[in-house]
Amino acid sequence: MDRDFDIREIGPEHFHLAWPIFREVLARGESYNYAADLNLDGARAMWTSAPYRMFLAQSGDDVLGCYKLGPNQRGRGDHVANASYMVAESAWGQGVGTALCEHSLMQARKAGYLAMQFNYVVSTNAAAVHLWLKHGFAVVGQVPEAFRHPTLGLVDVYVMHRML
Amino acid sequence: MDRDFDIREIGPEHFHLAWPIFREVLARGESYNYAADLNLDGARAMWTSAPYRMFLAQSGDDVLGCYKLGPNQRGRGDHVANASYMVAESAWGQGVGTALCEHSLMQARKAGYLAMQFNYVVSTNAAAVHLWLKHGFAVVGQVPEAFRHPTLGLVDVYVMHRML
Numbered sequence: 001m002d003r004d005f006d007i008r009e010i011g012p013e014h015f016h017l018a019w020p021i022f023r024e025v026l027a028r029g030e031s032y033n034y035a036a037d038l039n040l041d042g043a044r045a046m047w048t049s050a051p052y053r054m055f056l057a058q059s060g061d062d063v064l065g066c067y068k069l070g071p072n073q074r075g076r077g078d079h080v081a082n083a084s085y086m087v088a089e090s091a092w093g094q095g096v097g098t099a100l101c102e103h104s105l106m107q108a109r110k111a112g113y114l115a116m117q118f119n120y121v122v123s124t125n126a127a128a129v130h131l132w133l134k135h136g137f138a139v140v141g142q143v144p145e146a147f148r149h150p151t152l153g154l155v156d157v158y159v160m161h162r163m164l
Numbered sequence: 165m166d167r168d169f170d171i172r173e174i175g176p177e178h179f180h181l182a183w184p185i186f187r188e189v190l191a192r193g194e195s196y197n198y199a200a201d202l203n204l205d206g207a208r209a210m211w212t213s214a215p216y217r218m219f220l221a222q223s224g225d226d227v228l229g230c231y232k233l234g235p236n237q238r239g240r241g242d243h244v245a246n247a248s249y250m251v252a253e254s255a256w257g258q259g260v261g262t263a264l265c266e267h268s269l270m271q272a273r274k275a276g277y278l279a280m281q282f283n284y285v286v287s288t289n290a291a292a293v294h295l296w297l298k299h300g301f302a303v304v305g306q307v308p309e310a311f312r313h314p315t316l317g318l319v320d321v322y323v324m325h326r327m328l
Contacts, residue, residue: 074198077311143305143325
C-alpha cells in the first residue's frame with residue numbers, strides 16, 4: 001500500500017532536508033547529468049533559485065522525495081515547463097514518484113504552463129521512463145549516446161513531452 | 165562570392181562587438197528563446213562565462229557573426245557539445261553561417277567532444293535547419309509547439325545532433 005505523505009513547496013532554507021537524496025543520486029550516477037562533485041550550495045542554487053520552485057515529499061520526519069519545477073526555456077519558450085524528480089532509495093516502490101509526478105503536473109497547470117518537457121531522460125532508467133509513459137508523456141526525441149552511464153557506457157537519452 | 169573574414173575566440177571584454185547582432189536577433193524574435201529584454205550584461209554572461217567560449221567573425225571592422233561553444237550538459241553529459249550561432253543581417257547570404265558552423269565543428273573536435281547537439285532549433289527557421297542538415301546534423305527530436313513565433317504562433321522545435 002502506498003505510504004501516507006505530504007508534498008509542500010519549500011524555499012532555499014529547507015533545501016538541506018533533501019540533500020541526502022541528492023547524495024544518493026550522485027553516488028549512483030545513473031540518472032542525472034550532475035557533476036559528481038556537486039555540493040550542497042551548488043545544488044541548492046540550481047533547485048531553489050527563481051524561476052525554479054522546489055517541492056518536498058515528507059512523511060513525518062522522513063524525507064521521501066523532491067522535485068523542481070520551472071520553465072524549460074526562457075523567453076519565447078517559457079510556456080513549456082520542465083521538472084526534475086528524486087525519490088529516496090528507502091522510499092522506492094511506495095508510490096512517491098507517481099505522487100510527485102501528479103503533483104508537478106497539477107502545479108504546472110496552475111502556473112499556466114501549456115506543456116511539460118523532460119530534456120534528459122536516461123533511456124536505461126526504466127523506472128522513470130515507465131512512470132512518464134504511464135502519465136501521458138511521449139518520447140519525442142532520442143539522442144544517441146548522450147549519457148555516460150557508470151556501468152553501461154554511452155547510452156541514449158530521451159526527450160519526453162506532454163501537453164497539459 | 166563568399167566574403168573574406170576571420171573567426172577568432174574572444175573574451176568578455178570584446179563581447180560588446182557582437183551586441184548589435186544580438187539586438188537584431190532579439191528584435192526579430194524568430195529564432196532564439198531569449199527574453200526580449202535581455203541586456204548586454206546578461207547576454208555577455210551567457211555567452212562568455214566558463215565553460216562557454218565565444219567566437220567572432222570579422223572582416224576588417226565589420227562584425228559579421230558569432231557563435232558560442234560549450235558542453236550541452238554538465239557531468240555525465242559533457243562529452244556532447246552545444247553551440248549557438250548568429251549572423252548579422254547585413255552579412256546574410258555571404259557564407260558566414262557555413263563558416264561559423266564548420267569552425268565550431270572543428271573547435272568542438274579539438275576540445276574533445278564526441279558529438280554536437282542543438283536543443284532548440286525553431287522548425288520554421290528554414291535557413292538554419294537547411295544549414296545544419298547540410299553539415300551532417302539529423303533531426304533526432306521534434307517538440308510540438310515549443311516556440312511562440314511572433315507571427316506564426318506556436319511552432320515546433322527540433323532537437324538536432326551529429327557525431328563528430
